[in-house]
Amino acid sequence: MKQLQDxxxxxxxxxxxxxxxxxxxxxxxxxxxxxxxxxxxxxxRYAGERITKVLTIESSGIAPGLMTALELNVPLxxxxxxxxxxxxxxxxxxxxxxxxxxETNEVTVSKRFLSADDxxxxxxxxxxxxxxxxxxxxxxxxxxxxVAGFGIVIEKSFQPxxxxxxxxxxxxxxxxxxxxxxxxxxxxxxxxxETTSEAVQQ
Amino acid sequence: MKQLQDxxxxxxxxxxxxxxxxxxxxxxxxxxxxxxxxxxxxxxRYAGERITKVLTIESSGIAPGLMTALELNVPLxxxxxxxxxxxxxxxxxxxxxxxxxxETNEVTVSKRFLSADDxxxxxxxxxxxxxxxxxxxxxxxxxxxxVAGFGIVIEKSFQPxxxxxxxxxxxxxxxxxxxxxxxxxxxxxxxxxETTSEAVQQ
Numbered sequence: 001m002k003q004l005q006d007x008x009x010x011x012x013x014x015x016x017x018x019x020x021x022x023x024x025x026x027x028x029x030x031x032x033x034x035x036x037x038x039x040x041x042x043x044x045r046y047a048g049e050r051i052t053k054v055l056t057i058e059s060s061g062i063a064p065g066l067m068t069a070l071e072l073n074v075p076l077x078x079x080x081x082x083x084x085x086x087x088x089x090x091x092x093x094x095x096x097x098x099x100x101x102x103e104t105n106e107v108t109v110s111k112r113f114l115s116a117d118d119x120x121x122x123x124x125x126x127x128x129x130x131x132x133x134x135x136x137x138x139x140x141x142x143x144x145x146x147v148a149g150f151g152i153v154i155e156k157s158f159q160p161x162x163x164x165x166x167x168x169x170x171x172x173x174x175x176x177x178x179x180x181x182x183x184x185x186x187x188x189x190x191x192x193x194e195t196t197s198e199a200v201q202q
Numbered sequence: 203m204k205q206l207q208d209x210x211x212x213x214x215x216x217x218x219x220x221x222x223x224x225x226x227x228x229x230x231x232x233x234x235x236x237x238x239x240x241x242x243x244x245x246x247r248y249a250g251e252r253i254t255k256v257l258t259i260e261s262s263g264i265a266p267g268l269m270t271a272l273e274l275n276v277p278l279x280x281x282x283x284x285x286x287x288x289x290x291x292x293x294x295x296x297x298x299x300x301x302x303x304x305e306t307n308e309v310t311v312s313k314r315f316l317s318a319d320d321x322x323x324x325x326x327x328x329x330x331x332x333x334x335x336x337x338x339x340x341x342x343x344x345x346x347x348x349v350a351g352f353g354i355v356i357e358k359s360f361q362p363x364x365x366x367x368x369x370x371x372x373x374x375x376x377x378x379x380x381x382x383x384x385x386x387x388x389x390x391x392x393x394x395x396e397t398t399s400e401a402v403q404q
Contacts, residue, residue, distance in 0.1 A: 009404060022317070023312060024314070025277075028279065028280065028282065028311075028314040028315070029277050029278070029312075030268065030271070030277060030278045030279075030280070030314055031271035031277060032268055032271040032275070032277070032278055033272065034278075035268065035272070036224040056280075058261035059260035059261045059280065059282075062261060062264045062265060062268075063264060063268050063278075066232065066234055066237065066265050066269075067268075069232070070234035070235065070237070070238060073235065074234075075231050075232060075233060075234070075236070076229065076231070076232045076234055077231045077232075078230065078232070079260065080230065080261075091281060108227060109230075110225060110231075112226070113226070113230070114232040119289075175259055179310065193325065
């Protein structure tokens with residue numbers, strides 16, 4: 001998605017070889033018009049998938065998730081993150097490890113809002129190691145609902161998350177795919193060059 | 203706002219005399235069309251106020267905040283909540299006590315996203331004791347920016363937050379004002395009856 005790549009190039013701050021700071025338009029301050037365009041692009045890519053719910057995780061997934069849900073005219077659910085939790089019968093829980101924060105969180109969704117006939121699009125701001133993404137998929141599958149796929153705003157393609165999700169049979173649509181981060185800036189995956197091998201993989 | 207009051211009446215769960223659970227459309231699962239209508243209503247009420255930024259707090263303020271910012275075509279900033287914090291020069295910090303969770307959080311906004319010439323509309327999902335709301339106002343005022351007012355989705359009018367903000371000279375626009383919660387359900391403030399005294403107060 002060119003509009004997003006341009007924004008990353010203009011405003012993204014590269015810290016080391018691993019961290020891309022995008023808090024001027026995605027993670028802390030948000031550009032609402034860009035969020036709307038992101039939601040529209042996810043809906044275009046998942047057209048015909050008969051999605052009944054959008055699922056994301058607090059906090060930075062809420063904005064792109066909401067815009068996607070608005071465009072699809074379906075509810076958005078945001079999973080909550082907590083350090084530890086008293087077990088309760090009315091919630092679905094999965095453990096998710098954060099490499100960034102080096103801690104494990106309990107990620108929860110109320111059972112009232114997901115059912116076996118739901119077809120769920122999972123949205124998140126970043127895909128790196130895929131821990132949060134696969135945790136959300138396990139939540140969906142715990143209730144017997146199906147995952148239509150993932151909609152990722154920024155994918156760090158040099159980390160293993162995307163391949164892990166593809167290997168598990170999921171569809172992954174990432175709007176900006178980053179091949180590498182360095183002092184020279186951000187290099188994006190050349191998607192035209194990749195089309196053939198991807199088509200075979202999927 | 204009738205559409206919101208109807209939703210609260212239909213789907214809100216009253217727990218005791220103090221707690222209104224609205225996690226089917228505002229706090230966990232979200233109704234995007236209702237969020238959009240809420241954003242449009244805030245913008246209607248604050249028309250002509252020349253707002254340059256919308257400020258809210260994670261997580262449940264993000265959806266109504268984003269829809270308001272989209273309608274105004276200005277950035278949304280969401281303040282982050284943390285238990286404790288290493289002091290850093292690039293952030294604005296205020297302590298906010300949560301009566302619900304009985305804990306004090308550090309609420310932070312990056313200095314890069316607020317400046318003295320900003321005119322800020324503060325959005326939140328709930329107003330009860332006014333702790334979060336006044337913490338956000340202090341953040342705005344720390345950098346010399348001005349608070350255009352507060353846009354609250356649900357106000358518990360039987361708790362002191364609204365009056366505290368009015369006494370401090372702020373404008374408060376709440377889309378649903380709850381007079382009381384009981385086993386019989388939700389009673390809303392009769393705003394037609396209140397207009398005169400409010401007009402005098404403001």
